[in-house]
Amino acid sequence: MLFSTLAMQEVDGVVKALAGAVQQSGGAAPLILLLTVFALAVFLGVEIITKIPPTLHTPLMSGSNAISGITLVGAVLATGADNGTWAGILGFSAVVFATMNVVGGFVVTNRMLAMFKTKK
Amino acid sequence: MSPDLIDLSYLLAASLFIIGLKGLTKPRTAVRGNLLGALAMLIAVVATMLDQNIVSVTGLLIAIGIGSIAGTILALKIEMTAMPQLVALFNGLGGGASVLVAGAFLAGREFSERVTSGAGFADVLTATAASGLIGAVTLSGSLVAFAKLQELKFVKDVSFPGQKLVNLLLTVGAIGLGWMLVTQPEHAQLWYWVMAGVALGLGVLLVISIGGADMPVVIALLNSYSGLAASATGFVLNNNLLIIAGALVGASGLVLTRIMCNAMNRSLGAVLFGTMKSGGSSLSDDEVYTSVKSTSADEVAMMLEVSQTVLIVPGYGMAVAQAQHAVRDLTNLLLNRDVDVQFGIHPVAGRMPGHMNVLLAEADIDYDRLKEMDEVNSMMDQVDVAIVLGANDVVNPLARTDPDSPIAGMPIIDVDKARTVIVVKRSLSPGFAGIANPLFAADNALMLFGDGKQAISEITKAFDDA
Numbered sequence: 001m002l003f004s005t006l007a008m009q010e011v012d013g014v015v016k017a018l019a020g021a022v023q024q025s026g027g028a029a030p031l032i033l034l035l036t037v038f039a040l041a042v043f044l045g046v047e048i049i050t051k052i053p054p055t056l057h058t059p060l061m062s063g064s065n066a067i068s069g070i071t072l073v074g075a076v077l078a079t080g081a082d083n084g085t086w087a088g089i090l091g092f093s094a095v096v097f098a099t100m101n102v103v104g105g106f107v108v109t110n111r112m113l114a115m116f117k118t119k120k
Numbered sequence: 121m122s123p124d125l126i127d128l129s130y131l132l133a134a135s136l137f138i139i140g141l142k143g144l145t146k147p148r149t150a151v152r153g154n155l156l157g158a159l160a161m162l163i164a165v166v167a168t169m170l171d172q173n174i175v176s177v178t179g180l181l182i183a184i185g186i187g188s189i190a191g192t193i194l195a196l197k198i199e200m201t202a203m204p205q206l207v208a209l210f211n212g213l214g215g216g217a218s219v220l221v222a223g224a225f226l227a228g229r230e231f232s233e234r235v236t237s238g239a240g241f242a243d244v245l246t247a248t249a250a251s252g253l254i255g256a257v258t259l260s261g262s263l264v265a266f267a268k269l270q271e272l273k274f275v276k277d278v279s280f281p282g283q284k285l286v287n288l289l290l291t292v293g294a295i296g297l298g299w300m301l302v303t304q305p306e307h308a309q310l311w312y313w314v315m316a317g318v319a320l321g322l323g324v325l326l327v328i329s330i331g332g333a334d335m336p337v338v339i340a341l342l343n344s345y346s347g348l349a350a351s352a353t354g355f356v357l358n359n360n361l362l363i364i365a366g367a368l369v370g371a372s373g374l375v376l377t378r379i380m381c382n383a384m385n386r387s388l389g390a391v392l393f394g395t396m397k398s399g400g401s402s403l404s405d406d407e408v409y410t411s412v413k414s415t416s417a418d419e420v421a422m423m424l425e426v427s428q429t430v431l432i433v434p435g436y437g438m439a440v441a442q443a444q445h446a447v448r449d450l451t452n453l454l455l456n457r458d459v460d461v462q463f464g465i466h467p468v469a470g471r472m473p474g475h476m477n478v479l480l481a482e483a484d485i486d487y488d489r490l491k492e493m494d495e496v497n498s499m500m501d502q503v504d505v506a507i508v509l510g511a512n513d514v515v516n517p518l519a520r521t522d523p524d525s526p527i528a529g530m531p532i533i534d535v536d537k538a539r540t541v542i543v544v545k546r547s548l549s550p551g552f553a554g555i556a557n558p559l560f561a562a563d564n565a566l567m568l569f570g571d572g573k574q575a576i577s578e579i580t581k582a583f584d585d586a
Binding site for chain 1: 137138140141142144145146147150151153154155157158161164165168169171173174175176177179180183184186187188190191192194195196198200203206207210211213214216217218220221223224225227228229230243339340343346347349350351353354355356357358359360361362363364365366367368369370371372373374375376379465467472473474475477478481482484486487488490492
């Protein structure tokens with residue numbers, strides 16, 4: 001219990017630091033700002049994932065896998081904008097791939113999680 | 121939709137991803153957590169489609185339709201035993217999408233305008249190269265992992281002398297080509313696709329030499345890469361949502377990779393380069409297996425009748441034999457007769473993290489009965505009968521006793537300390553580590569030779585008849 005309280009405090013700290021970074025973003029160069037967001041998100045991810053029990057590791061993988069399909073947003077931007085044929089073909093394929101990743105990932109995770117039952 | 125409103129939607133989506141992942145920390149809240157993640161994705165995609173630069177929605181909707189249908193069919197048709205393959209395949213698709221998005225960026229109008237204007241943008245180019253490189257390694261590595269898990273005939277464990285050197289050269293080559301991309305943006309597309317090709321080759325070579333039991337590490341690592349590739353794409357497009365979501369997945373894969381490596385007492389480098397200590401005490405099978413006793417389903421049933429606590433330790437063999445439903449029948453029967461049944465699950469049992477848990481959950485076994493290694497080890501002296509089903513190296517006591525063994529120091533489930541151990545196995549053949557297992561010849565151990573599913577069904581029948 002003590003450990004989990006400590007972990008919560010750490011998560012809390014990370015979230016506050018994230019908020020701080022956003023507030024002070026005024027003068028920072030875009031790259032530094034993006035790197036800051038990246039680094040803090042990695043720390044937050046490690047804090048959360050460490051607390052996920054081994055029983056749920058497979059759904060965690062398929063679920064986080066679906067989240068990594070967020071590239072879909074980039075694919076939509078690349079396809080929908082008027083960028084010429086070649087970029088359009090690349091973007092179209094990217095949208096198909098990423099959507100399979102996203103939709104398939106969330107559906108299969110839901111299917112797995114629905115099987116986890118307890119009588120208590 | 122104004123850019124500010126789109127950014128706000130992205131912030132909402134990023135928050136929902138985080139809350140969704142937090143939901144996965146408990147089985148009770150996990151379904152909702154996953155749905156929150158899906159909702160976040162929906163919000164992000166809809167907001168993006170309302171971006172003013174999006175002019176051709178029809179093509180987009182067709183592509184999303186194709187992807188959704190294909191993904192849903194795969195997700196609904198797949199057998200639970202084939203889950204590692206499916207995750208590998210989805211990983212590869214994510215990596216492939218990153219390669220294509222970065223490629224589309226280089227082919228796009230905004231990019232060519234920036235090249236003509238001569239504005240410096242080395243940071244964006246670096247991110248593009250990273251996105252293509254990591255994405256391509258993820259794509260080809262995942263496809264090889266898929267082929268291996270699916271046991272496709274044309275993929276064999278390939279290792280050749282100088283493989284490490286070739287891998288190193290390919291890595292340096294891919295980074296060098298990425299550097300050319302950054303320094304010569306006017307030829308960016310050429311350098312990009314050559315680099316992606318080299319990275320595809322690297323991904324194949326990195327995974328092709330890795331054996332079956334090391335797959336949990338590889339799958340976790342590729343999962344991490346697919347996240348990092350998405351993050352890199354975020355740097356290309358200056359998009360915080362991609363960076364945050366990608367970083368969360370990258371972190372998730374890294375945490376799982378570390379857990380898997382610790383559970384095998386091997387370093388990540390040792391797994392990736394396929395180095396495994398061989399030899400050890402060099403006892404031959406004949407020396408170890410001098411006093412192996414075999415038993416029958418009837419005999420096991422009689423032992424179960426006088427037991428109070430039974431521990432079942434499943435391994436990859438249970439998945440191969442599709443024995444999880446037979447195990448459920450036996451478990452229910454034992455519970456009806458007031459025999460306590462617990463499951464001891466080693467972190468690397470199976471072909472991906474949590475593989476055994478999913479199979480047992482599929483067979484409707486209460487997840488409260490699925491215990492972690494440390495928990496069952498501390499209750500081992502109260503176990504009357506431990507049934508090892510299709511597991512080998514993870515219950516090999518040599519890990520504790522022989523410091524020269526390839527698995528020395530690997531944490532194992534101490535079934536040898538239970539009163540009686542029943543090992544259900546086809547033969548005395550070694551596990552992945554390629555060493556004999558003294559457990560099979562221990563005084564308190566009995567071998568029940570045969571197919572896992574059939575053997576468990578026979579025990580159930582014999583127990584029910586008695």
